[in-house]
Amino acid sequence: MKAVGALTFGGPDVLRVVDVPEPHAGPEEVRIRVHAAAVNPADTLMRAGLTPLPGVRPPYIPGQDAAGVVDEIGEGAVTDLRIGDRVMAMVMPNGPSGGAYAEYVVLPASWVTRAPTGTSHAEAATLPMNGLTALLTLDLLDLSAGQTLAVTGAAGGFGGYTVQLAKAEGLRVVADASPADEELVRSLGADIVVARGDDVGARIRQAVPEGVDGLADGALIGAPVVGAVRDGGGVAALRGTGPFGAPDRGITFHTVYVPDYRGRRDKLDQLRRLADAHAVTLRVAATFAAEQAPEAHRLLEAGGTRGRLVLEF
Template identity: 50%
Template sequence: MRAVVVRSFGGPEALEIADVPVPQAGPGQVRIRVEAAGVNPVDLATRAGVLAGFGLMSAREVQGIGWDVAGVVEETGPGVDAFTPGERVIGISDRLDVSLAGYAEQVVLDADAVAPAPSGATPAEAATIPLNGLTAVQALDLADLREGQTLLVTGAAGGLGGYAVELAAARGLRVVAVAGPQDEEPVRKLGAEFFVPRGAEPAEAVRALVPGGVDGAIDAAVLGLPALAAVRGGGSFVAVIGGAAPVPLRGIRVVNVWVRADGTQLAELSRLVGEGRLTPRVAATLPLTEAAAAHERLAAGGLRGRLVLRP
């Protein structure tokens, strides 16, 4: 079967289409025939060797790549009774040190990293859910805000930010969204009560809307200190990239979200999408063989939603 691997860190040209053996599901695992694989910023960092440089993964002779998958169960290993062959599912490959990951025709995942696919969604739409949806849920849990409190979401038009806005609004939070000026209408449709155009001084703009500052922030755009300045003293701030958390000034509780596979949370996200209460957004789909082009497009910026590879 075909898979995209990295043998030497570098630019998009480091992505190699390789013929590899079909993996077999072991105890507690599920083998999935991949119909769609999401392309995320972490994939670019993996390919370029950034994560290895920070000690988040070790150098391997062959490095798999890709976190998000949507597809069909081909095989279940011993001890798995929650899924059956032929069932449509979504899943997340959250381990970095693997030789085969989501950019592949088939992949093996632990059963607790898999959930039923959302009804009515295309495979491409379903493939946008796992990494960004789970990161948004887990970031909201870390922010630990109560109904009626205010939350700043930077990068609100992106894959992660959009899910964070919609899920926060569903929890009864009052969302202040930061995004490009052209994104105000779609971001408000996701549930943002307040809008700040990207490029404005975030602290001053946010505090003009929420005197004293917001109760918490999810910094999907990795603004760092400028976003922290918009949070009230004693509030909470969630960073989404390792090493990007600002100093916890003014007693603000600053934490990093380190996303983890969670089949229960993933199933709930899938249910929300199936009910039309959570909005997956696909920027474009490309064949698996054009993974390098997908990385180039993502690096260029300006996308709304996720690029998706189709084996």
């Protein structure tokens, strides 16, 4: 089958179309004929050799988001899915079969759920990994309706979903944005928008003098944002930004590790229902043929992309 992978680590040009054995659904598994795979920052880290891949042999196939159609269901799979159903899934590319940049992926049945109603494959592919990361962030912070959440990197894929999911939970949201992104971030539901930058923590504290109850650091700023959080609050940080915290102020630090939600079909279904209700917006910035994967990676690494770039198979 056709896949996109790298025989060695490096820049975008190491990505190429490769022919790899076609996988088939085993017991309790589902096979997806992939039509779309979102391109995420984690994919560029894997391609560059910055992600541990113990025991994985080349070609290294990135991709954590897949959308397509069920075309095989293994014996004993506990699922209500049927052949031909349109589905989405989060994929872990550090296994021997690689990630979602491929014509077919095989996953445990619990990792796969229906795509949101009326969405294209490209739109559905933007939701699983970033949506699950945002849900996990909110679950870790465990705020109650009426409390205040700050989000950095609010115009990005993770940040945008975090803003919208927080609003769906009844939270007040303070978010950052560049002047060009302010309208977008407000449209996602942010109640207060402050200018982005390394000193955004001070601007959040100025907007909310008592301090926010929780902060989701999608911009990977790190320790400088802690000042925006009230005593006893919480900070949830993605890769490369921790651990840090302020134990003397009772601030709790949470590391957001999205593989903790692999196999959580209940969470994927929650995202699907929210998309069906138009509580979250599926943003596709551009689509590319599989052969154009190097171009998609270069564009993502150049920065400024709003929405997800998607490879189509």
